[in-house]
Amino acid sequence: MGILLTSLVAVTSLLTVHIPHRITPPVFESPIEAVSYVMFDLDFKTFTREKFSLKRAYPHLDWTTDGCSAPVVGNEGRSFNFTQACVRHDFGYRNIKRLGQFTDATREKIDEQFHRDLESSCATQVRTRKIRCLMWADTFYVAVRATGG
Numbered sequence: 741m742g743i744l745l746t747s748l749v750a751v752t753s754l755l756t757v758h759i760p761h762r763i764t765p766p767v768f769e770s771p772i773e774a775v776s777y778v779m780f781d782l783d784f785k786t787f788t789r790e791k792f793s794l795k796r797a798y799p800h801l802d803w804t805t806d807g808c809s810a811p812v813v814g815n816e817g818r819s820f821n822f823t824q825a826c827v828r829h830d831f832g833y834r835n836i837k838r839l840g841q842f843t844d845a846t847r848e849k850i851d852e853q854f855h856r857d858l859e860s861s862c863a864t865q866v867r868t869r870k871i872r873c874l875m876w877a878d879t880f881y882v883a884v885r886a887t888g889g
Contacts, residue, residue, distance in 0.1 A: 743779055763790050765797035774798045775835040779828065779853060784860035788824045805830040808880070811887070819865060819872035822880060825857035829884070847888070855881040 763786065768774045777795055778787065779802075788795070790808035795803050808815040808826035815823040832850040836842045856881055 765794055771801060772839050772841060774801060779832045779850065782860040784857045787828055803831060804834065819869040820862060820876045822858055822861055825861050828857055829854040848888060851884055854884060
């Protein structure tokens, strides 16, 4: 009886777990609207969670990435993991360029979103790691603004 009761408690406790809301990506008439939606309308957490459904919804967009092309440091370190922020940044640059919409203003807008995404990726860190993560986020952002890439 003890095992049965324990199993019942375990199963019922799973029923109270919050399951994140899944999105249904909207249909857009133009690729630039879809790129804008993915880049600027979705918060970072939703982008990260829904990336694969977004790829299925918008297969005509360029989803290729080389991750964070930061020499020596790469995508992650002891206090940070910027992989998903770099994925979305690559998505923005590649698609905006491909659609002929790349200007200084769009570059700045994409880079500012990148900075917000970097900071969002630091949000779950504990205090001391979070401080270091935010310092790395600023470093990555400054490097992208300086190098254009």
